[in-house]
Amino acid sequence: MAKDSPIDFIVTGGPVYTSDPDHEWAEAFVVSGGKIKAVGTEAELRALAGGSVPVLDLEGRLALPGxxxxxxxxxxxxxxxxxxxxxxxxxxxxxxxxxxxxxxxxxxxxxxxxxxxxxxxxxxxxxxxxxxxxxxxxxxxxxxxxxxxxxxxxxxxxxxxxxxxxxxxxxxxxxxxxxxxxxxxxxxxxxxxxxxxxxxxxxxxxxxxxxxxxxxxxxxxxxxxxxxxxxxxxxxxxxxxxxxxxxxxxxxxxxxxxxxxxxxxxxxxxxxxxxxxxxxxxxxxxxxxxxxxxxxxxxxxxxxxxxxxxxxxxxxxxxxxxxxxxxxxxxxxxxxxxxxxxxxxxxxxxxxxxxxxxxxxxxxxxxxxxxxxxxxxxxxxxxxxxxxxxxxxxxxxxxxxxxxxxxxxxxxxxxxxxxxxxxxxxxxxxxxxxxxxxxxxxxxxxxxxxxxxxxxxxxxxxxxxxxxxxxxxxxxxxxxxxxxxxxxxxxxxxxxxxxxxxxxxxTGMLRPGLAADFIVLDQDIFREDPSAIHKTKVLQTYFEGRLVYDAGDADGSAHTSDMVRSSS
Missing domain, CATH: 3.20.20.140 (Metal-dependent hydrolases)
Structure with missing residues (x-):
């Protein structure tokens, strides 16, 4: 995407597994208009965004494609x-x-x-x-x-x-x-x-x-x-x-x-x-x-x-x-x-x-x-x-x-x-x-x-x-x-x-041009014993860049604006 296309928010602060065989792991990705704008390191994506941009902080949690x-x-x-x-x-x-x-x-x-x-x-x-x-x-x-x-x-x-x-x-x-x-x-x-x-x-x-x-x-x-x-x-x-x-x-x-x-x-x-x-x-x-x-x-x-x-x-x-x-x-x-x-x-x-x-x-x-x-x-x-x-x-x-x-x-x-x-x-x-x-x-x-x-x-x-x-x-x-x-x-x-x-x-990968469908997990399944995978809980689910499930809400619903913070 062009550098000047609008950015909704950056996702960073935890490991990102993209399921893209050409680029499996990343530090961050950018969401723009319900799609993935870019995937890469936090530094390069902040440079791409420039100035103040909302950030979804994974707080060390693993992100995967939906x-x-x-x-x-x-x-x-x-x-x-x-x-x-x-x-x-x-x-x-x-x-x-x-x-x-x-x-x-x-x-x-x-x-x-x-x-x-x-x-x-x-x-x-x-x-x-x-x-x-x-x-x-x-x-x-x-x-x-x-x-x-x-x-x-x-x-x-x-x-x-x-x-x-x-x-x-x-x-x-x-x-x-x-x-x-x-x-x-x-x-x-x-x-x-x-x-x-x-x-x-x-x-x-x-x-x-x-x-x-x-x-x-x-x-x-x-x-x-x-x-x-x-x-x-x-x-x-x-x-x-x-x-x-x-x-x-x-x-x-x-x-x-x-x-x-x-x-x-x-x-x-x-x-x-x-x-x-x-x-x-x-x-x-x-x-x-x-x-x-x-x-x-x-x-x-x-x-x-x-x-x-x-x-x-x-x-x-x-x-x-x-x-x-x-x-x-x-x-x-x-x-x-x-x-x-x-x-x-x-x-x-x-x-x-x-x-x-x-x-x-x-x-x-x-x-x-x-x-x-x-x-x-x-x-x-x-x-x-x-x-x-x-x-x-x-x-x-x-x-x-x-x-x-x-x-x-x-x-x-x-x-x-x-x-x-x-x-x-x-x-x-x-x-x-x-x-x-x-x-x-x-x-x-x-x-x-x-x-x-x-x-x-x-x-x-x-x-x-x-x-x-x-x-x-x-x-x-x-x-x-x-x-x-x-x-x-x-x-x-x-x-x-x-x-x-x-x-x-x-959809299916965190790759530029695909839908911003992604999830945040309570455990890193790549670091856990495989026999513990069934214990995994989804903390947040995003569909086309919109938060559609939040485990922290009583009814599981939430608004994306509630989950990101401004960052300079």
Whole structure:
């Protein structure tokens, strides 16, 4: 920038990690018009500023670029925090029943009990007797609880009645009403069967627009509190596009949001495919970018709905010993759909949890690269299982591994998965070091509110490095040889996901010309033992040079003018 362009303030007084591989560390940077004007030593930037200029004194604290979350569900996460019954994935059924019983005391006669997170280890073993106990705890209320994958639901008998589901109801295409060996409904709903429950619950809300607005504002404030200033909404329905657009117009959207619009029927009810893409195009704004479509190739390994290359472990009497799950897309259909998507100028985020589903996506992308070139971005979430033969294809085909370390620890998900996936596959999970070394753009995503009640990035960042649970009571490591170093982990939460979301020229680094998105931490993660990273707290979050979160304020809000001082 020109020397005479106006300067808002200088940030100095502590270490600055820029995440810019060409200039990793600095003493200071200058903010001008919501962007980074210059990065360098304090002396040279004061000389650039000249005279009196406001200074944000880090007081020895570490500054980083604002974090970037490549995979979160803002509507689900915001609703959970703002309105819903909070459950821990470690809660037993008895604890769940007690919490439901207490929750209904605050509800009106017709209000639903909606909540989560029910751990996969609980969902694995729900019985008809558990359904009866849930009915008793609900005291006549309708109940819908989400699991830690957000792919499955547990509802009570009243909810099944509202949904019109009986013992004789056939399963949906892509969804299952789980039954016991005698054919009795347990209330567990797998995959798209949960969409009926979600639609019924939404229909019970009187002012849905206001409800969604509160939920999404809550989600964005929560992201800011953890230092996140850009996010890819992983399955963006029409209500979210409209609400986010409205919030941006009101100046209330304090993060870049990249939308991923479902290509087909999704667990959340609503418009999908080209009709949704059209809605997205009409709700583009400065900070709302409806640039991606969401594809779902398979389910989740906990319910044996991931598409795997090798058979699942035999775990119940009716299990087929050669069962590997199946992809929800045929290769030719997927290629045609992705080509059409590229022709529309859109990118794709593809959910593929099984190694066979990952291969299906890579095969499709290879065909699309040949026919359409390398302009479009393709992301695969969640890259838990990748066959060795497919690892290098990520870099070769420029496919982004959307990694979800939040699903490792301290989640109970891995305990459930280990019951389903053969050890030789399970033990090779999340091969991040190999992907990094091959040159793939590994990007971190929370998948919030799956697995954890908040999008806290510091647990995920730590486990990328240590491959161990932050909880010392949880023993063991997860494919320990695939740990990455701290600089790589920080890249996976800053510049890499920014580039993966199409924001590489907007944010992700403290580099001149990019947005002044930055955070101030209570500890220097580069000096601490990696096992202490999860303890990190964000003291301040700035979005485009404006303070949007301050831990010192009761409500987390503050004004930039309050945080800088004049200095000659």
């Amino acid at each position: 974090l970037v979350d490549v995979h979160a569900h803002l509507g689900l996460g915001g609703r959970q925090l703002a309105f819903e019954l909070p459950l821990l994935p470690t809660d037993s059924t008895a604890e769940i029943f007690a919490k439901v019983r207490a929750w209904v005391e605050r509800l009106g006669p017709e209000e639903w009990v909606v909540g989560g997170i029910v751990g996969s280890t609980v969902m694995d073993d729900i019985t008809v007797q558990d359904l009866q106990l849930l009915d008793e705890a609900a005291q006549g209320h309708t109940v819908m609880l989400r699991d830690d994958s957000m792919h499955n639901r547990w509802v009570n008998s009243r909810a099944l009645e509202v949904m019109g589901v009986t013992r004789d109801s056939p399963n949906l295409e892509g969804g299952t009403y789980v039954r016991d060996d005698a054919g009795n409904l347990t209330g567990v709903l797998h995959e798209l069967a949960g969409g009926l429950a979600e639609a019924a619950a939404a229909a019970s809300i009187r002012d849905l627009d206001q409800y969604n607005a509160v939920a999404l504002k809550t989600a964005i404030r929560t992201l800011n509190s953890f230092g996140i200033t850009s996010v890819q909404e992983a399955a963006t329905m029409d209500y979210a596009l409209k609400t986010l657009h409205h919030l941006d117009g009101q100046g209330e959207l304090t993060a870049q949001v990249v939308a991923s619009m479902p290509s087909r029927t999704f667990i959340e009810p609503g418009i999908t495919g080209p009709d949704l893409y059209e809605i997205g195009s009409k709700h583009r704004s400065e900070h709302v970018r409806p640039d991606f479509s969401k594809y779902v190739l398979d389910g989740v390994p906990m319910t044996r709905t991931s598409a795997m290359l090798h058979p699942y472990i035999c775990s119940h009497p009716t299990h087929e010993p050669d069962f590997t799950g199946e992809s929800l897309w045929e290769l030719a259909d997927l290629v045609r759909s992705l080509e059409d998507l590229v022709d529309r100028g859109l990118h794709a985020k593809l959910h593929a949890t099984g190694d066979a589903a990952v291969r299906r996506v890579l095969d499709a992308v290879e065909a699309v690269r040949k026919s359409r070139g390398y302009g479009a971005i393709f992301q695969i979430a969640h890259v838990e299982y990748i066959d060795d033969a497919d690892l290098r294809r990520f870099a070769e085909l420029q496919v982004v591994p959307d990694a979800s370390p939040y699903l490792w620890f301290p989640s109970v998900i891995q305990e459930s998965i280990a019951k389903q996936i053969p050890a030789e596959t399970f033990d090779k999970s999340w091969p991040l070091r190999d992907l990094f070394e091959d040159g793939a753009l590994v990007s971190g995503g929370s998948d919030w509110p799956c697995a954890a009640p908040t999008p806290d990035p510091w647990t995920g960042l730590e486990t990328m490095v240590t491959r161990r649970s932050p909880d010392p009571s949880v023993a063991g490591e997860l494919n320990a040889g695939q740990g990455i170093d701290l600089r790589q982990a920080v890249a996976a939460f800053t510049r890499n996901p920014a580039a993966a979301m199409g924001l590489g020229e907007v």
